[in-house]
Amino acid sequence: MRTVRMLAIGTLMHVKQISRSPFELAIALVVPVVQATLAVYLFRSGGEEHRLLEAAVGAGVMGVWSSVLFGSGGAIQTQRWMGTLEMIMLAPRRPVLVILPITIATGLTGIYALLATLLWGRFLYGIKLDFAHPVAFVVAAVVCVVALGMFGLLLASTFVLMRNANALANTLEYPVWLVSGMLLPITVLPAWTSPIAAALPTTWGARALREATSGGPVWPSVGICLGVSLLCLVLGGLALTHVERRARAAATLALA
């Protein structure tokens, strides 16, 4: 119970902190809206007007991924720059419990993107928010955010070994959008991308949201998304513990 409380309070604190950054807010709100507009015009041009809601949701998930990628990827680096990394690592809890709230918070901030693209589509382009499974959509959105937060932990723990993780994060934005099928079905991609897609929680999260939007079996995708994410959590936790011990032994925790 104490662990759940700690995770919840930690997440709330980091959401509040991120929400006060004009940069984070502008990126979470404006860029996904631009991408949603692009998606709407692309789908209209292709005569796929009946899939505009799917396009808006897809653009929103792209925004969630960007938020997690840049936020979680740089989570430890950001704490290091702010001079708070030593303090949070001194907390008498496992490193994974201290960093996980940060990465989940970046996923929750990404929810802004999903909401922004849906509201933008509704009010500017008159897209009816006519979800095939509305309740499942909400559940899938929450699972997707938490799952991406866990995936973010794995990113955070591996990126900490690289000096300029923020720059490297740029490289991973489009590949994951592409391979996870956030805007286009992965069936149109070369066959060798399928195993990669299957290993990514983003694929299952995006699929669950798409199925909740346009119809389909939502729950298997939600379940697989959670399963893959829990695996990421375990791997991320192990990597984080290893990195923390190494950094303490070498006295390099505060060094970039």
Add this chain to the structure above:
Amino acid sequence: MKTLRLMGLGGVIAYRALFNWTTPGMFVGTLLVGPLFQLLFFAYLGRQLQVADDRFYIVGNAVLTASLACVFGGTMAVANERRYGTLGHVLLSPRSRTAIFWGRVIPYAGNGLLIAVVTLAVGALLLGLRIPLGALPGLLLAMAAGSLACGFFGLTLGALGLRFRDVWVVSNVSVALLLLLTGVNVPASELPGWMVTVGGWLPITHAAEAARRLAAGDGLAAAAPALGQELLVGAGYAVAAVVLLKIFEVESRRRASLDAL
């Protein structure tokens, strides 16, 4: 001649100093692999939606990929001087501000050109696009014009960094807007009139049009008007950047806020 030397040498030294965080691996990953996936993303999306053919997406996105290095590079040319506390020293120089800052853009434009060329070559190989050999010099010219225009556009945004605290918000939003407004991913005929008008004043729009004509084998004469327009847009941003830098420099001196972040 001395001014050209200042622009060339000064630009290269500043590039090495301000772009010091990268390594070869990081450069390839961030500036070559990332843009290639951008091209693949839109090419596959375009194929699936049947909006336009592969040439439209491959050539257009290859030209657009230069914007990443050029817009952020142009912005960094001013914003990072301020961040590292060296802007005051640059502005104390007795040499022409115009030459100093225009020179800053050249290495980033070269970077952008390299990215565009690599992205076009790899994208065409992966997706099986044939480009006439005779079109290559013209394509290189179109990509160079687009890169230069983007660099000056980035410099203009960097100048805004002297007035606004977080210029990176502006740069990130601008790069996203270029995806939409330049007609690289959605044909101009499918966009609202106002977006097409705004796109006409942005870098890349005309360079992408010229590059598409050249890749289609239309020849340099057919692409020349669009190329000319791209150069005009670039020249416009070059002048705008210098004027804004001058205005904000005077204001920053008056308010003693030159190095305030």
